[in-house]
Amino acid sequence: MMLGKIRVPMFFSLFLWAALWEIVGQSGASFIIPPLSVIFTRIAEIVPTASFAEALWITGKAFLLGNLIAIVAGVPLGVIMGRSVIADRIFLPWVNLFLSAPLTALVPVIMVIFGLGETTIVMTVVLFAVWIIVLDARAGVRNISPSLVEMARVFGANPWQAFGKIYIYAALPEILSGIRLGMIRAVKGVVIGQLLVSIIGFGRLFELYSSRFLMEHFWALLFVLFAFAFTLNEVLAWLERKVDYYAAARH
Amino acid sequence: MTAAQATASTVTEPRAIVEVEGVSKVYPGGTEALNHISLDFPEGQLTTLLGPSGCGKTTLLKIIAGLIPATAGQVQVDGKVVTGPGPERAFVFQDFALMPWASVLRNVAFGLELRGVARSEREAVAEKYIEQVGLKGFEKAYPHELSGGMRQRVGLARALTVNAKVLLMDEPFSAVDEQTRRKFQEDLLELVARERKTFIFVTHSIEEAVYVSDRIVLLSRRPSRVSQIVEPNIPRHDDPEDIRRDPVYLDTVEEIWQGLKKYLDEGV
Secondary structure: OEEOOEEOOOOHHHHHHHHHHHHHHHHOOOOOOOOHHHHHHHHHHHOOOHHHHHHHHHHHHHHHHHHHHHHHHHHHHHHHHHHOHHHHHHHHHHHHHHHHOOHHHHHHHHHHHHOOOHHHHHHHHHHHHHHHHHHHHHHHHHOOOHHHHHHHHHOOOOHHHHHHHHHHHHOHHHHHHHHHHHHHHHHHHHHHHHHHHOOOHHHHHHHHHHHOOOHHHHHHHHHHHHHHHHHHHHHHHHHHHHOHHHHHHOO | OOHHHHHHHHHHOOOEEEEEEEEEEEOOOOOEEEEEEEEEEEOOOEEEEEOOOOOOHHHHHHHHHOOOOOOEEEEEEOOEEOOOOOOOEEEEOOOOOOOOOOOHHHHHHHHHHHOOOOHHHHHHHHHHHHHHOOOOOOOOOOHHHOOHHHHHHHHHHHHHHOOOOEEEEEOOOOOOOHHHHHHHHHHHHHHHHHHOOEEEEEEOOHHHHHHHOOEEEEEOOOOEOEEEEEOOOOOOOOOHHHHOOOHHHHHHHHHHHHHHHHHHHHHO
């Protein structure tokens, strides 16, 4: 962007919004909006505490475990759906249904089944992440050039070898973007799960802060989570770009 | 067959290593690609399947490879009925079919990797064939770093590495530019002479077919039948450039062109 003759970087607008926030916060217009500077002081204050560390540990564990389950279950299912018409017919309607369904409404059902504990959070993460992983893996496998599939057969690959040495790698760009989108959804899943369960992890902290009207703490926590989700997305997008060259070479 | 007859037949004519018996192919939806084709492919020769585009020559090649089933009839390779791909056949693909995530070395050794050959052993074999196809020094390169011609050399080396008796080549040079293609054709002649394998080659180029083949099978329009078999008797021991000026070469090209022209006339 150019302002007069000076080049202004894109992120400059962030400073503008931050300044506006600070002004509104300092004016004391609403207790819901504390000054930004105070929020950042709170971040520095909260992050080193034991309760934050515990919440981070519980959340991180549920997040990683849930993603792991979603990937381990989702990628093979997607690959099988991409290769077999029968499997595709059986599972595709369900995958599409769950992909667009308001999954938050299902979390109470999970709570009933798994109780008010970490298992529920893990299952919520799986529920949020797995469908897009399945769908992207399926799309990736369907995009494999037919001659690569024929090559595997001609040189005598058994189904396991074809899966492990060809399909997974050939579909890797799509699988990775599925995993990235799945992780973004998993962040929602882990937060929504904890908010609904509200006795563990960040959900407990959110509950604590909002019930005591500690808006500075509340915002501080929110900022940390936003930053986490954003960083995660960027790291995964960078990984994806690294394998892009052969997505292009594939066709 | 008695021993005497067997000896007699080997003297006069090499034995047929691939026998196509009454093969028909009807695709789902009713498209009739092949109509009762019977053909023998003599061992140690290069036989070309030539015909108008869309005539089913690639279909026939893939049936021989065991990649697609025939609707009727059967194919025998080395006396065994084909039910699927087998180690005695290797395939060279029109679009190379290389793994973009694997180096040249791994691509070439892939057939042996699938057979469970130990790494050092299969890489030694692969290196030998990489050198033979003229890619020495590119072992660590990736397919996207190579030109189209070099990629097809990788495809060729991969097919040679598994030491199959029959090499099936599906328009291997059609995605390669003209200058590279000529060099390729010359190299192929050398390869046929050296490797003593049976080559089945699909092309739509008459010049290419006459240049490289011991035998040319002309297929008619869909549903394909064998319309003619030409055996160009061109002396091959000379300079490869001389072949293209040889009167027999030029006459054979003309003869095949006259044979194929009638299908074009029908089509227009």
